[in-house]
Every structure is written in C-alpha cells, then in structure tokens.
Amino acid sequence: AAGVIQSPRHLIKEKRETATLKCYPIPRHDTVYWYQQGPGQDPQFLISFYEKMQSDKGSIPDRFSAQQFSDYHSELNMSSLELGDSALYFCASSFGGEFYEQYFGPGTRLTVT
C-alpha cells in the first residue's frame, strides 16, 4: 500500500540558510499535518491543512511557513535556520479530517550546522 512520502530524507544546512521539506500524502488523503521531533523529545505539532486550507497552527516559528497545493502535497519552508531547528520533521496524512488514523511519513532529518 502507498505510504506518505517525504523528501528529502536527510538534509544538512548551515545557520541562516533556508530549507524546504516536501510531503506527498497517501492518495485520496486530503489532510496533512507537520510535526517536529527534537532529539529525545516527543513530536510537537506545527501546522495542518485540510483541503488546501490551513486548519490549525501549533508552535510553529514565524520563520517557518507551509502550504498545501492543489495535488494535496505540502511543503514546509524554513528560513534563517538556527541550530535548534535540527530535528526530525514528520508529515502525516489522513482522510476527511475527522480523526481517522494519521499515517506518518518516514520523516526528514534536518541538521543545521
């Protein structure tokens, strides 16, 4: 079965650079969530989209922005990267935005040096 695809899987950036993470949800899923998991931490909700509209926003820094496109894929744009942004970034998708199981992608490991 198709799963959530995230690219790239690994990314190394320097401080103050920008990064773009991509997420391709499971086919027919219309809801995308982004989570950030720091080393040894639990995943923290950043932002979500339902039918291409932002549906909720968590502790996402102003330096980050995201959107969901017409084909339902989503991109998380991160600017002025800081060392503390080093983390595993997960995208999850679900269908209908109604508490169906959120299926997580494999994550993008971002390292900021």
Add this chain to the structure above:
Amino acid sequence: AQKVTQAQTEISVVEKEDVTLDCVYETRDTTYYLFWYKQPPSGELVFLIRRNSFDEQNEISGRYSWNFQKSTSSFNFTITASQVVDSAVYFCALSEAQGGSEKLVFGKGMKLTVNP
C-alpha cells in the same frame, strides 16, 4: 488543555516477559481519541491503535492489548511475551474533537528495550 503523561521513561525486560506501558491523559472534551504509536530505532512512527472516548472495550491484537478506563483517564498498553523486535520508543497520544483540529498531543514516550 490536553495533556498526556507517560510516567515511565524507560523499561528494560528480558524476552518473553510481559510489559505494560502506562498512559494517563487529561482533557476537558467529552469526545476525544487516543492513540499509540511505535517508533523503532530507524525513526519512523508506526500507528498501532486508535480508540475513541465512547468505546471503552479493551482490544487485543496478537501479542498487543489495550486497556482503556475513562474513570481513571488511562489507556494502558500491554505487550505479552515480548520480543527483541518490540524494542522501540512507544508514544501515547490524544486528539480532541472540538475546535476543528485533529492534531495529536503526544506523551514524552517510553523507551522499551527487550533483551534476548
């Protein structure tokens, strides 16, 4: 505000032992969903179970079982006859129904090590 507490941070057992992972949650909503996810060393998050607040039936899936008790706001997870492949970090998570958001709030996770 919603909160999930996993009091145990790390457990180490020997293969074939049974192990129970505790999860206590806080929410003001009457409708909510509880989840368990497994995160093996490779890093991905694997969905294990979802339970809604109106369904207190316990569930068994192979060696896994879940005990949901609204009276104590707990959703505990038991692995019977543990195996080395069960070694992972396990997260309990909560999602509230109100407000139009289904975001997950995770507990801090519990690292399980199963030794041969």
